[in-house]
Amino acid sequence: MAVREKLLIAVDETETSMHALHYVAQIAGCMEPMTICLLHIYPEPPPDFYLKGGTLASYKENQNAKAERVFSQAMIILEKAGVNKARVSTDNRFAEGKTISEELLAVRSEGDFGTVVVGKRGVSRTEEFLFGSISNALAQHSTSFTTWIVGSDDH
């Protein structure tokens, strides 16, 4: 049973993601007993990564470092808005053999998160067709939980 006070916020290094975080911090950050999980997901490496001599271990190391930077930046935003640090956790996942939205939905289900937050930037139809839209995927699957899709123009 999804717990609506458990927020899962998808974060990455984009401005869109940080906008979403600001939004959550201002709207709901101080509400008790809200808890927040910052989720960073990274995809499988591009094919030429291995051909150029890259290893999975080095790829993961880079992605983990990137996630740590994102989490630090996110924590600053949340703390500034008065969110108690003790109520914030982080999770960094590798979407192995899955799309990012599939991994996000899996994490949501595992943790019974009742509210999922993602940022959304304006993309062309072509871009959406080719590269997909995590917010659209979430909207399609939001039957047993609530999704907040935060547009980048709201700030």
Added chain:
Amino acid sequence: MIIDWNLYPKEIVPRLKAHRVMKSVRKPPRLVTDTSDFTSITYGDIIHVDGRYFIIVGHTREGRFGIDSQIKPWVPKVQDLMNGERFIIKLVFHETYDLKIGELKVTCFRSPEKEARVLELVGNNPYFMHGCSVLDEVDNLVRILDIIDGRRLDNHIAKLGASHEEYVAEHLKEMLVRFLTSVAGIRLLHDNGLKHGDIRRDHIFVERESGTFRWIDFDYDFYVPERPYAMDLFGLGNVLLFILGKQNFRVGDVVNHPDMGEKIMKTINTNDLSLLAQDRIFNLKKLFPYIPDSLNNILLHFSVGTQVFYNSVAEFQDELQQAVDTL
């Protein structure tokens, strides 16, 4: 020309000595066991893999839509010296490039491993080319492919019907029924986590005797982690466009067409064009009003004006099957 015949098993020497290729080469054939440098492997050389000896009798060409241009040196045509059977061999060629789609780019690459996995998965499935993969001396993945006796789908369709209307009346349903087997084939790949990678109208071969549509060329792949099958889906839309139109129509084709011209051209707007390559007209109903709505509506999913995308081949297949059932 001095040839060391001791390099070869006794049972293939007579065939090799008598081979027509041996009469036209000026240097002794090279026995190649390491295929890494495919550019150095030439006509008359013998590739020795999997205990077999394949003499190179030619090379395939990149035959893109009527223009036979560049030789593909990594894809030689060969003959097995043991039994005389002909094959196409694909050698490892790791190529990566960015496909530009408007301002967007998709990273494409050749993956011998992916092609090998597809060949293994499809086995003797009649709707795919067949072949096997073996390792050379230094573990390059060499693919040995059966040759399909047939011709490219676009060349096949071009010869059907004197006019588009006649083609639609007499041949379209049959083409679509066969295309549905191709679509089911792609669904099989996707269901097993694999992509075709380069779906084009010249990557379906129509078997001469049976008319069966068979997919060829599985070594391309692309990096689109969130929508891994989007490019395959769009490829299917492009092939359907060609099957319904009997050709692709760009603005110039409409203007210059004796039955269309400026009058029809004025009815075309941006929403009628391809979502990815905005020079192709996907709303064929405006060019050929007798095309059934059910088929044209499938095409519109790939147009600029679409509000809904297909998310899977299954969705595309289901709608196409329903449309074909009503023809």
